[in-house]
Amino acid sequence: MAGETLFDKVWRMHVVLTREDGQALLWIDRHFVHEGSHHAFAKLRARGAGVARPDLSFAVADHYVPTRDRGAAIGDAAIGRMVGQLSDNARAHGVRLFGLGDPAQGIVHVVGPEQGLTLPGLSIVCGDSHTSTHGAFGALAFGIGASDVAHVLMTQTLWQKRPLRMRIWVDGAWGPGVSAKDLALCVIATIGADGAQGFAVEFAGAAIVGLSMEGRMTLCNMAIEAGAKCAMVAPDDVTLAYLAGRDFAPKGDALARAAADWSALASDADAVFDREHRMAAADIAPVVTWGTSPEDALPITASVPDPAREADAGRAAHVADALDYMGLAAGQRLSDIRVDRVFIGSCTNGRIEDLRAAASVLAGRRAVVPGLVSPGSSRVKAQAEREGLDAVFRAAGLEWAESGCSMCVAMNGDQAGPGERCASTTNRNFKGRQGPGSRTHLMSPAMAAAAAVAGFLVDVRALPAVR
Amino acid sequence: MEAFTRLDAVAVPLPYASIDTDQLIPARFMSRPRAAGYGDLLLHDLRSTPGFLLDDPGYAGARIVVARRNFGCGSSREAAVYALVDAGIRCVIAPSFGDIFAANACNNGLLPARVSEAAAEVLLARLLGPDRRLQVDLEHATIGEMGFEIAPVARLKLLRGWEDIDLTLSHRAAIAAFAKGDAARRPWASATETSATGAST
Numbered sequence: 001m002a003g004e005t006l007f008d009k010v011w012r013m014h015v016v017l018t019r020e021d022g023q024a025l026l027w028i029d030r031h032f033v034h035e036g037s038h039h040a041f042a043k044l045r046a047r048g049a050g051v052a053r054p055d056l057s058f059a060v061a062d063h064y065v066p067t068r069d070r071g072a073a074i075g076d077a078a079i080g081r082m083v084g085q086l087s088d089n090a091r092a093h094g095v096r097l098f099g100l101g102d103p104a105q106g107i108v109h110v111v112g113p114e115q116g117l118t119l120p121g122l123s124i125v126c127g128d129s130h131t132s133t134h135g136a137f138g139a140l141a142f143g144i145g146a147s148d149v150a151h152v153l154m155t156q157t158l159w160q161k162r163p164l165r166m167r168i169w170v171d172g173a174w175g176p177g178v179s180a181k182d183l184a185l186c187v188i189a190t191i192g193a194d195g196a197q198g199f200a201v202e203f204a205g206a207a208i209v210g211l212s213m214e215g216r217m218t219l220c221n222m223a224i225e226a227g228a229k230c231a232m233v234a235p236d237d238v239t240l241a242y243l244a245g246r247d248f249a250p251k252g253d254a255l256a257r258a259a260a261d262w263s264a265l266a267s268d269a270d271a272v273f274d275r276e277h278r279m280a281a282a283d284i285a286p287v288v289t290w291g292t293s294p295e296d297a298l299p300i301t302a303s304v305p306d307p308a309r310e311a312d313a314g315r316a317a318h319v320a321d322a323l324d325y326m327g328l329a330a331g332q333r334l335s336d337i338r339v340d341r342v343f344i345g346s347c348t349n350g351r352i353e354d355l356r357a358a359a360s361v362l363a364g365r366r367a368v369v370p371g372l373v374s375p376g377s378s379r380v381k382a383q384a385e386r387e388g389l390d391a392v393f394r395a396a397g398l399e400w401a402e403s404g405c406s407m408c409v410a411m412n413g414d415q416a417g418p419g420e421r422c423a424s425t426t427n428r429n430f431k432g433r434q435g436p437g438s439r440t441h442l443m444s445p446a447m448a449a450a451a452a453v454a455g456f457l458v459d460v461r462a463l464p465a466v467r
Numbered sequence: 468m469e470a471f472t473r474l475d476a477v478a479v480p481l482p483y484a485s486i487d488t489d490q491l492i493p494a495r496f497m498s499r500p501r502a503a504g505y506g507d508l509l510l511h512d513l514r515s516t517p518g519f520l521l522d523d524p525g526y527a528g529a530r531i532v533v534a535r536r537n538f539g540c541g542s543s544r545e546a547a548v549y550a551l552v553d554a555g556i557r558c559v560i561a562p563s564f565g566d567i568f569a570a571n572a573c574n575n576g577l578l579p580a581r582v583s584e585a586a587a588e589v590l591l592a593r594l595l596g597p598d599r600r601l602q603v604d605l606e607h608a609t610i611g612e613m614g615f616e617i618a619p620v621a622r623l624k625l626l627r628g629w630e631d632i633d634l635t636l637s638h639r640a641a642i643a644a645f646a647k648g649d650a651a652r653r654p655w656a657s658a659t660e661t662s663a664t665g666a667s668t
């Protein structure tokens with residue numbers, strides 16, 4: 001009999017029962033809710049139901065929180081109501097709240113790991129598609145909709161169909177100026193925005209082992225943009241070192257017991273995957289997106305595609321539509337695209353390492369376009385300030401703000417204007433994602449910083465040295 | 468939940484790939500309570516695009532949407548499904564769907580019917596002609612003469628109008644037993660807040 005994959009092992013540990021039709025009822029170890037979860041709480045109220053395990057549920061204010069003037073009352077009534085509703089629901093159900101003003105507030109997918117709530121081998125869900133982020137610890141983590149959020153609140157379980165297993169093996173060492181974000185975009189461009197649909201993805205290989213937890217989180221975060229059910233990386237010493245001393249992580253004897261369990265999670269040598277992809281980290285260059293889907297990604301050295309040269313009719317139509325929306329010409333060099341603003345932040349690239357990468361490019365340089373830097377959490381913000389990164393951003397002319405989803409989803413009022421082109425470290429370049437009519441180019445923190453300095457999309461590796 | 472068996476209705480062609488949930492309902496509208504209805508918000512920012520057929524009088528009363536691959540990718544917002552349902556749509560036909568969208572759809576009586584890319588192109592082309600009605604039969608998984616795919620579990624759920632929660636609550640005892648055993652098997656999995664020194668805070 002073939003061995004088990006990391007996914008198989010974690011899945012198996014959480015199956016309460018399996019129905020005849022194959023649907024499994026999974027036990028959920030951690031459930032994160034945010035402002036958007038009001039639909040689910042309304043369903044609870046409609047049924048007169050309560051939260052089954054408030055001790056395993058955590059509320060985080062992130063999507064709607066203001067990133068400026070935190071002390072003041074929220075000016076927009078609808079936004080204020082969204083933030084207030086979360087606090088009310090958390091209080092009513094006895095759920096721990098990381099709310100506005102909490103020193104540990106931040107974006108849910110930054111807060112969970114940072115608090116040590118995210119651990120190897122756990123099952124983690126949240127009413128947010130980028131829950132895949134938590135898989136970087138070897139957890140089974142995926143996003144769900146409001147009906148399922150309500151189901152988990154009421155039962156701490158969820159019915160799921162077992163996905164297929166895919167391994168993406170990345171060999172070799174990383175080139176200079178290249179990061180996990182570049183790999184993520186490269187993977188999505190290679191397999192397509194639905195290339196991993198129906199699959200649990202495991203990232204493995206020397207290049208993945210060589211990544212920090214921040215890098216692994218960036219990678220797993222973006223797996224949803226390839227349509228993956230979830231993404232995972234086997235826990236190792238890097239994982240353990242990250243978790244040491246985190247508020248909610250096990251300590252002492254409990255940690256020793258946990259570490260022993262976690263070391264058995266890695267995929268067996270003879271485990272079988274339903275699909276495998278292999279890539280070499282050395283082949284990856286800094287990548288930017290040009291279109292309106294994360295799969296519309298190319299190395300910065302390339303040119304915008306030409307719909308006339310696309311063989312597939314559907315693809316040709318998409319390319320033409322995307323170029324029209326993005327205000328680009330077929331064949332135009334990516335490095336000739338002028339940007340209007342930059343955004344550095346989000347659950348994809350708002351962690352301390354991301355801010356360090358951006359700051360190292362900006363140090364001693366000036367941004368020629370306006371830009372906003374929103375740390376992934378209030379703790380990341382404090383850490384960055386201890387390291388003096390805020391001073392680097394400010395000296396470069398960028399705005400240093402509070403933590404939240406901010407311009408990743410433009411729900412809190414932070415947005416790019418119609419037709420404005422934003423170099424962004426976020427995860428979605430969908431039409432209007434950063435505001436009606438806005439144009440988003442996705443890239444790494446270093447590449448966004450370089451774009452701020454140049455005023456164009458530019459290869460960070462080719463930026464002239466600071467004099 | 469309203470069961471889905473058969474539907475004979477006007478179908479509107481939306482010949483785009485990867486119509487994401489941010490298109491289905493832009494984020495800035497999501498603070499609206501559901502009771503106010505989401506139908507007018509469906510594909511809000513695309514409706515003014517020249518040639519966009521959702522509001523074309525020739526497709527008035529459409530209850531079916533046909534689109535290209537990767538429909539409903541992106542954010543997990545169930546509001547994307549609410550917008551479709553509130554606008555009267557009960558079935559989306561496409562070559563593939565975002566996973567979370569498809570699950571949300573089945574939780575709200577909206578049928579995500581998978582067809583091949585070639586079949587989707589045939590339907591998209593045909594709906595531009597005078598015959599704009601489609602007959603969807605979930606019992607037999609057919610659209611007119613054409614077959615479609617749907618996971619057996621999802622099919623049954625839609626056919627019966629089941630909600631997961633009712634079934635789950637019947638397994639209360641099994642869940643409690645699992646939780647008890649699991650707490651013993653994985654004592655480290657409880658979420659206890661302690662400082663680095665091990666003292667409770």
Ligand code: SF4
Nearest residue numbers: 130346347405408409
């Ligand atoms: S930062 Fe963006 S992607 Fe991440 S949770 Fe917030 S809105 Fe979603």
